[in-house]
Amino acid sequence: MIFLLQKTLIFAIPLLIVALAGMFAERSGIINIALDGIMIFGAFAGAIAAVFLRKNPYFVSHNQLLFLICLVIAAASGAVFSLLLSFSAINLKADQTIGGTALNLLAPAITLFITKVLFSQDKLEMQTAVDAAGNNRDFGFALLNGDMGAVGQVFFDKAYISTFLAMAVFILLSVWIYKTKTGLRLRACGEHPQAAASVGIDVKKMRYIGTTISGALAGFGGYAYVATVANGTAEGTVAGMGFLALAIMIFGNWKPAGIAFGSLLFGFLKCLAVTYNKSLIKPLEAQMWMQNLLANNETFKNVYEAIFKNMYFYNLIPFVTVLIVLAFTSKKSRAPKAEGIPYDKGAR
Template sequence: MSLMEILLIIIPSTLLWAAPLIFTGLGGNFSERAGVVNIGLEGLMVIGAFTAIVFNLQFDSVLGDATPWVALLAAMVAGAIFSILHAVASITFRADQTVSGVAINLLSIGLALFLVKLIYGKGQTDIIQKSFSKIDIPILSDIPVIGDLFFSNTYYTSYVAIFVAIIVWVIMFKTPFGLRLRAVGEHPMAADTMGINVTRMRYIAVILSGALGGIGGGVYAQAISSDFGHATISGQGFMALAALIFGKWNPLGVMGAALFFGFAQSLSIIGKSLPFLENIPSVYLLIAPYVLTILALTGFIGRADAPKASGVPYIKGKR
């Protein structure tokens, strides 16, 4: 097997697995930059995946080829609505943000499976007919070598994810909104003094994280799993959280980390068919994202520091 052939397998697969992580990680980025820890990303992905699959199954006869994209919008809305629970608990009612996130995770999987059984009378949905499919991107795929490697046999969603990452970076670091967002997460009292509505900013940030987490789940469900059951989302949200930390709370860093974790995930799945990897136990690839995140936090790979006020409820007038 030549290097070219290997790359032709690995690159599209990496992009495929990275897309949900990028979306969800960016969602976490909004929320944590505003000072709200979001352990509930996993649960938001579950809601997104569930909504996307149910919507897809219901409307694929009406919407035709546009189904997965519209379903993705539905997933986004569902994720955003669901995340309001986390916002209300952790911002207004000053709940411990980690506990509230755990509750979101428990609630989402319970609710989603409950509804699946209610709607379909069984523990798992049918397989969707209209999933995101592999395509050759027009024009770009005609470029020699690069076109074959990066733009053939791939998914639009991966490129949307990368594009969104760049937009989020611009929003976060080049706009007044982004500056306020970061101020609220670093020093909410100073931000409040300057006239920024801390509560409103945090609500917006958490809802954005829900929307992006929902998209992440919707992409995963419609591009990778194709149905919804209890194990559809198992750890993707936490891996996105890892990507967020490994990417040092910077949207482009998150994208890079998500691509890298996607690479590790796809290697752990397809590695057995590759000549020089078949002897390496896949367990090393499976645990790589988590071990690297711990190392990054410890400071062995450039120290990762969380936004200062992250995890602390803001109580007006309290010093």
């Protein structure tokens, strides 16, 4: 169980931070479908920084510092990459879905292109680095291992710095968007930009702020994903994580609390699959009960075996759950009114 919760946290963090990224963009009125691409780009930037900085032995021995530096680089490059979207969507009033799709295509293409030209392979590994003493695999773990009890184990044993940082950033930004003047203005631009403009708010600037924060967070999330879930391998994909984050953002009704709940739920369901794949999962109570019930019946037993002893079943759970929940919660769901509509001064 402790292992399960640990894994849940690792899975949930990238989703949490990227869903928040989506929220920032959409609350300012820009649909950021490019989250996936920005994640890929940020992860690539972080990974390549790690590879190059590791040439300096100082960074090999100071893993934590390196991890943080790469994380900042990833976030910064995510922000820069998202400027492409902001420019097309805000200045040229282009279709935001098309711009986002372009970035989603562009990110894997350019990262794989550069990776292959520079390293003659399709992936960048940053997990392992050899220092004087030999292999150093625990890149980015907060080194707090020890006797900590159950709660301590969930949060601190072999936890990544990115986990704590993401939580802090999440709380800070959630407060920022609700409790500050700029946050309010940003949200106003997503609801009714013309009204916002009429009281002197610079809509273009606010939307730039929204998407740039979004880009930075997505870059951060991409790096967090690659460094933790993907075991430090950047290979031009984040397994659709950015799109899932988008789904979770809608699931969370464009609100931080909902996003936090959604990403934890999804992370938990997702890691059920992973733990099952690694056959680390113990049969749950209900499963045991069903097993006993069906033990006598051949057909049922076969059906049971075919369904519950199969990783695809566990892989399906999170997606199907989100789909069903979306169907039930959609009545209450409320997207920012002006999202996706290019700001037009004349349209009052």
